[in-house]
Amino acid sequence: MSFSEWNIAAFRMVNDLGKEYQFLNSSMSIIAEYTVFVLALIMLVYWFTRTNKNRMMVIQAIIAFIVAEIIGKTVGQFYSNYQPFAVLPNVNKLVNRAVDNSFPSDHTILFFSICFSIWLVHKKSGWIWLILAFTVGISRIWVGVHYPFDVATGAFLGIFSAVLAYWLAPKLSFLQSLLSIYERGERYILPSKDRSKNF
Template sequence: MNDNLFQLLNRMAGHYDWIDDFMEFCAQDIVLIMIAVIACLWLTGKESFQKSAFFACLTAAVSLLIGSLIISPAVDHPRPFVAHQVTQLIAHAPDASFPSDHATFAFSLAFAIWFTNRRLGVALLALSVLTGIARVYVGVHYPADIAGAIVLSFVVGFLVHKLSGILNFLPMIPIRIYRKIADKLTFLPRAQ
């Protein structure tokens, strides 16, 4: 099923330049939009938004560490272009593919925000889904790599959200630093 789903999506690649260009953007650069959203949350100066941004970054960091240091070496699944003849639209190292780092990063940010702000979280989840589909379309991941990233991101996001009350002191350190800087630089929003 994993191979069949991969072939279904990847078979569409290489036929229309504008679709390929869009999918390449989604596969590589859509995460930059998500980073910008997290940065905007932080720069509002509103403590609750800053905490959400902090915990989103923490969720992404923990998810990526677990994925790349524990799961990926244990599973050691080859990328589609290593195991099959594929239409590969972006260059990538032939390292282990499970779980997808891009999808893990995107879904970690999205789920972390979704737990505190449903509307913004849904928008970020939509961007994450585009990222995941595009990673398969461009030939660098299997659908199972994306599914693994979703599960990992959700579990870590849920645990971080549940522990955020205990971990509440962590975001206060950078928030205090931000407030000191904002007091000196008039163009930064003040704490709210």
């Protein structure tokens, strides 16, 4: 079996589940399309805990995503394929998409670069976000917009970039300086409550 045949067979294995378990299609569509808003909320919650550890983690996650996207767009120039629904018959297509290059999966890049960045800092609770990233990757196949190779490549790029940002960001002193400047401005606009005054 050639790689292309394997990729299609793996796609069919996941995508056809939507025909067999139709009651899951609505949930998979929501996961594939709207969990990006959950991810944004997660990042905001971490940011506004107002701890240096979490804020550096958010910065690292953003750097990881940008790096992964740049690499993804670059490799997409050398290898490309249209979405499965555009070229294969009888695809369980659950979301509307314009026909374009689906390699690699941008959604998977986003979720793995950010969720793996969280895991690197919060290993006990970070597994929850890795499971979310994996579920989003599967959902993109389930709804018919990506092949497994699109998703696997996106996951790899996200993880690679998260590790790179985790290693590199603490060495960039200007990031800590910018964060300190931001926090001084934040304390001026949104001062922390001094609990000692209550006693």
